[in-house]
Amino acid sequence: MATVNDVLDDLGARLATRRRREGLGLAELSERTGISTSTLSRLEHGGRRATLELLLPLATVYGTGIDELIGIREATPARDAPVSRTEDTVMYRLSRSPGQPAAYKFVFSPARNTPPAELPTHQGWEWVYVLAGRLRVINGDADLLLRHGEATEIDTRRPHWLGTTGGGPVELALFGRQGERVHMRA
Numbered sequence: 001m002a003t004v005n006d007v008l009d010d011l012g013a014r015l016a017t018r019r020r021r022e023g024l025g026l027a028e029l030s031e032r033t034g035i036s037t038s039t040l041s042r043l044e045h046g047g048r049r050a051t052l053e054l055l056l057p058l059a060t061v062y063g064t065g066i067d068e069l070i071g072i073r074e075a076t077p078a079r080d081a082p083v084s085r086t087e088d089t090v091m092y093r094l095s096r097s098p099g100q101p102a103a104y105k106f107v108f109s110p111a112r113n114t115p116p117a118e119l120p121t122h123q124g125w126e127w128v129y130v131l132a133g134r135l136r137v138i139n140g141d142a143d144l145l146l147r148h149g150e151a152t153e154i155d156t157r158r159p160h161w162l163g164t165t166g167g168g169p170v171e172l173a174l175f176g177r178q179g180e181r182v183h184m185r186a
């Protein structure tokens with residue numbers, strides 16, 4: 001079992017790794033947390049001890065608990081196995097009721113960064129919320145870049161594609177009447 005000193009000694013590197021994994025720079029994390037960039041830098045390099053006042057905003061931005069953030073509890077896996085998996089995408093069903101709308105969590109690897117030559121279309125609408133990372137959305141003529149906490153509506157009758165910017169993984173939740181018929185390329 002890790003001691004308090006072990007946890008605190010590893011915390012800076014753990015925070016830096018988490019920030020990079022989320023695709024955030026120090027300035028962007030500073031904006032979201034209200035913690036100065038110099039304080040965040042000192043936390044990551046071990047020049048400042050973490051306090052509850054510093055850890056709470058970080059845990060909120062990362063959507064996790066403090067125990068997971070500081071490493072005394074590992075991240076818990078999704079409660080169910082993936083319903084679909086491809087080379088660059090893993091999909092989990094979030095909603096448990098048989099009714100609509102259906103909700104799914106997608107995790108795109110950084111390799112999913114190039115849209116196919118022909119973008120798919122199908123009936124319906126889908127709503128996307130970015131949980132982590134940076135999501136590229138092509139919908140007809142629109143080419144959007146969404147970040148953590150941002151959302152968009154997709155008219156799936158128009159050619160569309162969702163992917164990464166190539167800089168890191170992306171996690172998103174997808175909601176829609178057509179959720180049962182989410183189309184993924186194998």
